[in-house]
Amino acid sequence: MTLTDTKSTGAITKCIRCGTCCRKGGPSFHHQDRVLIEKGIILSKYLYTIREGEMSYDNVQGSLEPATSDIIKIKGHNDSWTCLFLDEKQNECTIYENRPVECRVLKCWDTREIEKMYSKYRLTRKDLLSKVEGLWDLIEDHQKKCSYGDLKRFLDALDSEDKDIVLEKTLAIIEYDRRVRELVVQEAGLDPDMVEFIFGRPITETINMYGFKVTKEGDKYLLIPKTIQPKTPNQNP
Ligand code: SF4
Numbered sequence: 001m002t003l004t005d006t007k008s009t010g011a012i013t014k015c016i017r018c019g020t021c022c023r024k025g026g027p028s029f030h031h032q033d034r035v036l037i038e039k040g041i042i043l044s045k046y047l048y049t050i051r052e053g054e055m056s057y058d059n060v061q062g063s064l065e066p067a068t069s070d071i072i073k074i075k076g077h078n079d080s081w082t083c084l085f086l087d088e089k090q091n092e093c094t095i096y097e098n099r100p101v102e103c104r105v106l107k108c109w110d111t112r113e114i115e116k117m118y119s120k121y122r123l124t125r126k127d128l129l130s131k132v133e134g135l136w137d138l139i140e141d142h143q144k145k146c147s148y149g150d151l152k153r154f155l156d157a158l159d160s161e162d163k164d165i166v167l168e169k170t171l172a173i174i175e176y177d178r179r180v181r182e183l184v185v186q187e188a189g190l191d192p193d194m195v196e197f198i199f200g201r202p203i204t205e206t207i208n209m210y211g212f213k214v215t216k217e218g219d220k221y222l223l224i225p226k227t228i229q230p231k232t233p234n235q236n237p
Contacts (some may be wrong), residue, residue, distance in 0.1 A: 004160050012109045019091045020108065025057075026074030026083035029123040030080035037128060041098045045193035046084055049125055051200040053148030055209040059119050060111075064209065066148065069123035072197070074100075074124075125198070135198070138180065142199055146177045151203065155210050158225070171221050174214055177203040 007136070029047075049055045050071040058065045075084045082088065085095045092100055105113045127180045130136050154170040157163070181199055184190040190198070199207075204214045213224040 015107065017108070019086055019088075021103075021106055022083045022086040022093065023081065023104040025059075025081045026076065026085070027100045027106075029046050029072040029116075030101050030117065031121045031123055031127070033100040034123055034127060035096055036100065042074070042095065042100075044128075044178055044197045046193055047072055048196035049073075049198075051143065051148060052204060054200065057149075060115050068119070070126070070130075071167075072123050072125070075196070087092075089201075129198075136203075138184070139198060142180050144176070145169065146173050146203060155207075155212060158223075167223065170223060174203050174207070174221055174223075229234065 001209045002198065032044075037044060037047070050067050050073065052069050054073060055064045056065050056067045057063075077080055077086070077088070083093075085093055085099075087094050101117070102114065105117060107113065113154055125139060126136075129139060136199055149176070151170065151173055154173070158170070160166065162206045177199070181195050184198065185192050185195065196202075207214055207223075211225060215222045215224060
């Protein structure tokens, strides 16, 4: 694609479909996009959820912030930030006519419109799934047992006097988060590609944002802070 749509100054004044914004992460969904998911135009297996309280990059503030509600997003290509719907060879959106509202309002040369709507009217799992009996109860239970508020509180207290108790509670959250994903796939037959939409990204991955890493030794999880040796419950300091 050429830059024939730029003025003599070289500044872009309209969308030249260069795909740069599509490579910086897929859009978040808003209420206007609900129909795209409900009508199956965009399948939920192509989506993932950033859960309330989870650290996420706020494009407007330019910093990592805890999400104030669910943020439903399009997955990336092979673990990259590039939107799954970008045809990288052709540099084209494969769902252009049905692209979400953020893609429609984003003008890289003038971001005022997207800044106004960016954090408003976000679509949540509750909007989409609260009427799905059984599944919604499971989602609420997971959100309660694996809340990012609790996780952060426990991680912050790992150096306190109660560190053994706090470590056990942290590992219980990690284990519940892992187990519920396994159960819905193995026992309820859920498509594994749907799991990150239903339960968000696995805590074993998102915990990196809190300065920890999780590894497994046999059946036991080890929580590894950036500069300290692996911790298991009841391990001596
Ligand atoms: S949906 Fe289309 S326009 Fe929007 S980020 Fe993905 S590829 Fe780009």
